[in-house]
Amino acid sequence: MTVAAGENFDVQRYLARERRAIDATGARLMAEWLDDGATPVAAPICYALEAGGKRLRPILCVAAYRAVHGARGGAEPGMSDLGPEGLYEIAYALELIHTYSLVHDDLPCMDDDDLRRGRPTTHRAFDEARAIIAGAALIPLAARAAERGARRLGLSPDERSGLVRELLVAAGAGGMVGGQWLDLEAEGRSLDVDALESIHRRKTGALLAASPRLGGRAARAEARVLDALGAYGSALGLAFQIADDVLDLTGDTAALGKTAGRDAVLAKATYPALLGVDRARERARLEADRAIEALRQGGIASVELEALAHYAVERDR
Amino acid sequence: MTVAAGENFDVQRYLARERRAIDATGARLMAEWLDDGATPVAAPICYALEAGGKRLRPILCVAAYRAVHGARGGAEPGMSDLGPEGLYEIAYALELIHTYSLVHDDLPCMDDDDLRRGRPTTHRAFDEARAIIAGAALIPLAARAAERGARRLGLSPDERSGLVRELLVAAGAGGMVGGQWLDLEAEGRSLDVDALESIHRRKTGALLAASPRLGGRAARAEARVLDALGAYGSALGLAFQIADDVLDLTGDTAALGKTAGRDAVLAKATYPALLGVDRARERARLEADRAIEALRQGGIASVELEALAHYAVERDR
Numbered sequence: 001m002t003v004a005a006g007e008n009f010d011v012q013r014y015l016a017r018e019r020r021a022i023d024a025t026g027a028r029l030m031a032e033w034l035d036d037g038a039t040p041v042a043a044p045i046c047y048a049l050e051a052g053g054k055r056l057r058p059i060l061c062v063a064a065y066r067a068v069h070g071a072r073g074g075a076e077p078g079m080s081d082l083g084p085e086g087l088y089e090i091a092y093a094l095e096l097i098h099t100y101s102l103v104h105d106d107l108p109c110m111d112d113d114d115l116r117r118g119r120p121t122t123h124r125a126f127d128e129a130r131a132i133i134a135g136a137a138l139i140p141l142a143a144r145a146a147e148r149g150a151r152r153l154g155l156s157p158d159e160r161s162g163l164v165r166e167l168l169v170a171a172g173a174g175g176m177v178g179g180q181w182l183d184l185e186a187e188g189r190s191l192d193v194d195a196l197e198s199i200h201r202r203k204t205g206a207l208l209a210a211s212p213r214l215g216g217r218a219a220r221a222e223a224r225v226l227d228a229l230g231a232y233g234s235a236l237g238l239a240f241q242i243a244d245d246v247l248d249l250t251g252d253t254a255a256l257g258k259t260a261g262r263d264a265v266l267a268k269a270t271y272p273a274l275l276g277v278d279r280a281r282e283r284a285r286l287e288a289d290r291a292i293e294a295l296r297q298g299g300i301a302s303v304e305l306e307a308l309a310h311y312a313v314e315r316d317r
Numbered sequence: 318m319t320v321a322a323g324e325n326f327d328v329q330r331y332l333a334r335e336r337r338a339i340d341a342t343g344a345r346l347m348a349e350w351l352d353d354g355a356t357p358v359a360a361p362i363c364y365a366l367e368a369g370g371k372r373l374r375p376i377l378c379v380a381a382y383r384a385v386h387g388a389r390g391g392a393e394p395g396m397s398d399l400g401p402e403g404l405y406e407i408a409y410a411l412e413l414i415h416t417y418s419l420v421h422d423d424l425p426c427m428d429d430d431d432l433r434r435g436r437p438t439t440h441r442a443f444d445e446a447r448a449i450i451a452g453a454a455l456i457p458l459a460a461r462a463a464e465r466g467a468r469r470l471g472l473s474p475d476e477r478s479g480l481v482r483e484l485l486v487a488a489g490a491g492g493m494v495g496g497q498w499l500d501l502e503a504e505g506r507s508l509d510v511d512a513l514e515s516i517h518r519r520k521t522g523a524l525l526a527a528s529p530r531l532g533g534r535a536a537r538a539e540a541r542v543l544d545a546l547g548a549y550g551s552a553l554g555l556a557f558q559i560a561d562d563v564l565d566l567t568g569d570t571a572a573l574g575k576t577a578g579r580d581a582v583l584a585k586a587t588y589p590a591l592l593g594v595d596r597a598r599e600r601a602r603l604e605a606d607r608a609i610e611a612l613r614q615g616g617i618a619s620v621e622l623e624a625l626a627h628y629a630v631e632r633d634r
Contacts, residue, residue, distance in 0.1 A: 033490070039495055133494055136494065141485075143460045168457035169457075172350075173356045174356050177454040178356055202357075
């Protein structure tokens with residue numbers, strides 16, 4: 001099953017608009033919390049955050065909020081009002097967690113990567129110690145951003161603590177960090193597709209599943225809808241990861257903004273290595289379709305979320 | 318000014334009892350959150366936490382709570398009822414943050430230490446990548462522990478978010494992490510006492526000042542009392558750090574459980590290096606007296622908090 005996004009929907013324009021709103025939120029929070037750069041560790045934190053990136057996790061969060069809350073006043077699909085600042089603060093918390101994981105993953109003792117988002121990685125621009133410190137410093141900032149956003153949206157105390165807890169659990173030992181661990185354990189061992197999938201479900205999947213769920217929580221979605229958003233995010237996450245593996249193999253360093261062919265150098269198990277490029281692409285599209293089907297099952301109509309599922313597999317970087 | 322602790326107060330027995338209660342809380346939380354060790358990254362997290370240590374930060378938190386809340390039913394000074402589980406969860410959050418900072422500080426690119434609390438450091442027992450991952454994983458666990466403890470104590474939504482926010486701010490870029498950064502920046506440079514103090518005020522001082530303040534918040538202390546607890550913790554923190562510097566120079570590795578003489582090897586600025594051992598000891602005692610004076614000014618009567626100020630400078634490890 002393949003679902004076409006709305007005909008009038010300009011996904012690149014939509015993504016660019018959202019990225020601007022997300023980056024503006026991040027700049028505002030960091031200026032306030034890092035005292036406009038006067039805080040000692042501000043430089044590598046801002047360096048890591050300002051490197052750009054797709055901002056997929058916050059975009060998923062915001063799109064899910066809009067889908068649940070109901071589109072308001074947009075002249076064309078995907079161009080509805082941005083939504084309240086508190087929502088973008090919750091969304092930015094996801095980017096703070098994601099950026100911390102990238103800074104640590106790039107370290108010499110992990111993936112040892114020199115290039116990220118087209119620039120030297122944080123430990124290359126600064127040094128290892130400063131990259132480790134700055135990466136860890138992003139975690140309390142994320143918890144603060146989520147808590148403040150939830151408060152500004154007027155969520156109840158229980159809704160607020162539930163939302164922050166979900167972010168921290170997704171980021172933590174049973175989620176993203178657990179996936180980093182499994183990834184390390186898998187080094188130098190041959191994996192089958194099931195083992196690889198279980199790593200991805202945690203390492204990138206946990207936070208990608210939490211992203212639309214946090215948007216749903218921000219809009220006070222009922223449990224059934226949250227479950228559908230989680231299933232959507234989880235399938236999209238796997239689609240995204242498989243597409244990433246394919247891009248690492250077939251893309252070029254300049255377009256990707258990170259070193260192409262890195263997985264092969266590290267002898268990492270990947271979908272194209274295990275299945276071949278064509279079957280890996282097919283599998284990614286299947287997961288994108290599953291993501292869209294999860295929305296249908298949950299009664300969620302959203303041009304934006306559908307477009308994001310397609311984008312996850314059809315992007316070229 | 319020197320203040321004697323209550324004559325009947327057995328500080329070693331008191332500390333041992335508190336450590337048992339704190340470690341029991343930690344074991345309970347980790348068993349629940351790390352699924353009794355089944356979570357991938359549980360091994361290095363538990364390794365780092367179970368290495369022991371003084372548990373000074375949680376003990377300060379609990380003692381401050383009791384001082385504000387009023388001693389209840391103890392047969393002798395310092396042996397009052399332990400207090401509610403929620404309080405110990407808040408207290409343990411401080412230990413989780415402290416342990417994360419130790420795991421990262423010991424890394425090869427930072428202090429490159431092999432021994433901590435009498436055992437191989439986490440990156441020696443596992444490896445660098447696993448130590449970095451496990452250290453960072455402690456941060457969301459700390460936020461969860463503080464939030465849950467505050468909820469179980471029945472604090473209001475605003476009191477809860479204020480308490481968690483204070484923990485995260487003390488741990489973060491403007492507090493402990495900012496101090497780690499300043500410490501790195503100071504490497505290989507000659508510092509005067511003022512510059513050294515400003516590092517310590519952040520690196521160890523921010524969390525040590527927050528520790529009794531969090532206990533005060535748990536007991537719903539008014540702002541004036543919180544300020545006094547913060548001034549107490551800040552002075553005690555400096556006293557503790559100076560005593561640590563002296564012990565690094567005069568103690569031995571077996572008693573300390575960490576490599577003695579490390580500061581000299583790293584050419585780190587320390588109080589005894591700048592002032593001489595005798596004047597450093599004098600300064601530590603002065604700060605301990607200041608800590609106790611802060612309690613007086615705040616109208617806080619606590620045999621435990623007074624004894625902890627003395628302990629900070631009189632310990633031999």
